[in-house]
Amino acid sequence: MSLGEALAWARGRVDRLDARLLLQQASGCTHVDLLTRPETGLPAPALAQFMDWVARRAMGEPVAYLLGEAEFRGRLFQVSPAVLVPRPETELLVELALARLAWQPAGARLVDLGTGSGIVAISLALEIPASIVSAVDLSPAALAVARNNAGRLGAAVTFYQGDWYAPLAGQRFALIVSNPPYIAAHDPHLQGDGLRFEPHMALTDAADGLACIRQIVAGAAAHLEPGGWLLFEHGYDQGEASRNLLQAAGFKDVFTQPDLAGTDRVSGGQL
Template sequence: MPQSLTYAALLRQSGLDRSDALALFCHATGHNRAWLIAHDRDEVLPEHAAVFHSLAERRRAGEPVAYLTGEREFYGRPFAVSPAVLIPRPETELLVELALARAPQGAKVLDLGCGSGCIPVTLKLERPDLQVTAVDISAPSLVMAQGNATRLGAAVRFIESDWFGALAGESFELIVSNPPYIEQHDPHLQQGDLRFEPRHALTDEADGLAHLRRIVAQAPVHLTPGGWLLFEHGWDQGPGSRALLEAAGFAEVQTWTDLAGLDRVSGGRKG
């Protein structure tokens, strides 16, 4: 008679990285990692095995864990995600930290291209004094972002807009953005999780700087004197980003590196 399958064996036999297997296990069973430690020798329930095997198969085919579980943590909070939005990444937390440090008390803050809402929602929750507005050209993204804001209790104003298009006459003390900045022929677009993420949120279908040019050129009209513009970009786009900021007349132009030591965020202050 074959030996029963334990939960520990279920994870080992999945063929997945352990962290991926654990995330899918928690989603499939409704149990957390502490439960697994206490029950790793228990016999697997058939319903748990069926759900886990299905998810593991999809993960082996390349689907991102975040889309399979419908959630990804950002700045210590769970954000709902779907294939309609980019998956929040730890590198983007640098943009949030820089923004929090430069936002005056009670400042009006704008996030351009909000996606899942992880940036504006986090800014509002970390700094309830801020008046946060977030825009995105994608209606499905706005639905996802609004849902995250509601679930996490963040009072953020969401507007459907092509960058500054719907914001005529409005100004802000701080503008932040994580726009599509991958060059259209970058091979990474056909690799890993990026294959499953919305292409329009990854690349500008040009040289990677097309959206950054628009944002930098139009931001001064919507920034109060002394206000900051901060945006995320690719590891090799620091020099190009600083050149755009300097040409637009920004002061204190600089680039900040992420934990890997790679150029990640650039910005400047309106004179």
């Protein structure tokens, strides 16, 4: 089977862009090869790999898990089913954090709670290298992925294993960021859009979707420096509830920032 024939076989089974990415990875060819030399033969092992990936993608498995990597802010991060697939919407959390860190002196301390693959902590460490970055996750498997990404990308991040603030006793930060589990336990989205392949504990709090956010907000005062900021990502319908939690905990300048699609995405406040 040739490259062109393989793409034709995949047509109707999976998205065209997904098929192209999978074929390039399986065969080692480039996009230019697909356009200019579609008659090139596909070796049997590459064809078998491609057909397996197409079948798995057709069942909903994310392309990032099939390829083992995903892009975030122009960098390639390794991913596995132990961590969430990086999403462009989370870039808003990084951008808001960078805006607040710009006013901090060199050596400002920040922590990413529930770091997963490390995309937020590592991006901040690379984009403001004078900062001191820590990251926490409950999952040892997720931390292994994050540590590997930090090493590959040359980011100075200190990682801790534990539940939210538990491993951070006595530490205070100028900024706390988090992309916690915020999908409610019975939300039908958990069964669609590839989410059933992602780590359940990173998606849902097994409650109303606000349980982890409540813990993060409640514990923030004990770990923020005076004037420090807390920023966290949340669900499309959780902006008002998040602001209420922040105000009740004594935060000021409380806000909710929508993403590029106009959906409430990140809330935060200053202690």
